[in-house]
Amino acid sequence: MTERFVVVGAGTMGVGIAYVAAGSGHAVELVEVDRERGGAAVRQLTQLWDRAVQRGKLSAEQAGASRERLALRAGLAEVAEAPDVLVEAVPERLDLKRAVLAEAEALRPGLLGSNTSSIPIADLAAALARPERFCGLHFFNPVWAMALLEIVVGSATAPETTDAAVALAGRLGKDPVVVRDMPGFATSRLGVTLGLEAIRMVADGVASPADVDKAMVLGYRHPIGPLELTDLVGLDVRLDIARTLQAAYGDRFAAPPLLAELVSEGRLGRKVGRGFYDWTDGIRSGGTEILGTAGGASDGAGSAAGAAR
Numbered sequence: 185m186t187e188r189f190v191v192v193g194a195g196t197m198g199v200g201i202a203y204v205a206a207g208s209g210h211a212v213e214l215v216e217v218d219r220e221r222g223g224a225a226v227r228q229l230t231q232l233w234d235r236a237v238q239r240g241k242l243s244a245e246q247a248g249a250s251r252e253r254l255a256l257r258a259g260l261a262e263v264a265e266a267p268d269v270l271v272e273a274v275p276e277r278l279d280l281k282r283a284v285l286a287e288a289e290a291l292r293p294g295l296l297g298s299n300t301s302s303i304p305i306a307d308l309a310a311a312l313a314r315p316e317r318f319c320g321l322h323f324f325n326p327v328w329a330m331a332l333l334e335i336v337v338g339s340a341t342a343p344e345t346t347d348a349a350v351a352l353a354g355r356l357g358k359d360p361v362v363v364r365d366m367p368g369f370a371t372s373r374l375g376v377t378l379g380l381e382a383i384r385m386v387a388d389g390v391a392s393p394a395d396v397d398k399a400m401v402l403g404y405r406h407p408i409g410p411l412e413l414t415d416l417v418g419l420d421v422r423l424d425i426a427r428t429l430q431a432a433y434g435d436r437f438a439a440p441p442l443l444a445e446l447v448s449e450g451r452l453g454r455k456v457g458r459g460f461y462d463w464t465d466g467i468r469s470g471g472t473e474i475l476g477t478a479g480g481a482s483d484g485a486g487s488a489a490g491a492a493r
């Protein structure tokens with residue numbers, strides 16, 4: 185059965201979710217309010233399908249059929265009522281997500297999910313009239329490559345909604361974990377801890393980004409290091425998550441000044457070509473210029489990038 189799938193937000197995650205949903209046979213409406221980003225999302229999806237054909241992962245017919253199943257929308261007002269599944273993937277800001285979810289709920293989706301990385305589902309559900317149909321549907325980046333779907337069960341989420349989310353994971357080829365609603369859930373709370381500490385270590389001059397990453401890859405068998413992962417996720421996204429976790433758990437999640445500094449310089453990671461590393465032509469290089477020198481500088485003023493440059 186072809187399900188109607190709506191994805192709101194065509195950024196890093198929305199594009200990935202749309203790609204996987206269309207590839208699983210769903211008719212996907214991808215909603216993006218920023219016209220330029222909407223166009224870029226469609227180009228990226230086309231590239232993904234072309235590459236899958238070149239690599240022999242999809243036939244030209246399969247890729248063409250997936251492309252046919254995708255439609256770009258400039259706003260939720262353009263979406264027909266009652267999609268089977270609606271996933272919100274707009275930036276990690278409580279007020280924005282609440283507003284989008286309230287508008288999305290009015291379309292009466294069968295299952296309503298948020299791709300939030302850290303915001304408690306209960307805080308988002310407060311904006312909803314039918315919170316029993318709502319849960320966290322936390323996909324991982326890049327969505328087509330990462331097997332996990334973290335399903336976050338809020339206090340108002342009905343058991344049927346959790347069951348529907350688990351069944352959806354199966355239809356999308358994902359392996360689910362079902363977790364209790366706490367800020368940062370089971371994944372971001374641990375993953376961001378490692379990422380923030382790695383940034384403090386670079387600011388303190390312990391080692392370059394490449395060597396901190398290499399230490400984790402070769403010494404701890406991580407598939408990629410925490411700084412490369414931060415570049416992949418987006419430094420702005422990580423900063424938003426750190427702020428949510430700091431509000432919930434205190435200063436152990438306070439973002440190091442270096443992270444905020446790089447974000448304010450527009451070094452948002454791979455998506456803009458520069459973060460901890462340079463990503464020209466998609467190839468990782470550089471990173472040494474942000475190596476700090478002063479021990480303990482990561483927590484204090486006048487630290488990090490300033491000291492290093």
Ligand code: NAD
Pocket residue numbers: 192193194195196197198215216217218221273274275276277280284299300301302322323324325416417418421425
């Ligand atoms: P992003 O900034 O790349 O994309 C968000 C998109 O939403 C932007 O294109 C923006 O224009 C669009 N948008 C904003 N308001 C909108 C609205 N009202 N209607 C439609 N579109 C709107 O962000 P992202 O990295 O894709 O993250 C999205 C969510 O997924 C966040 O909650 C983030 O925490 C979570 N997440 C991110 C990652 C990651 O690796 N980047 C991984 C897992 C979860």
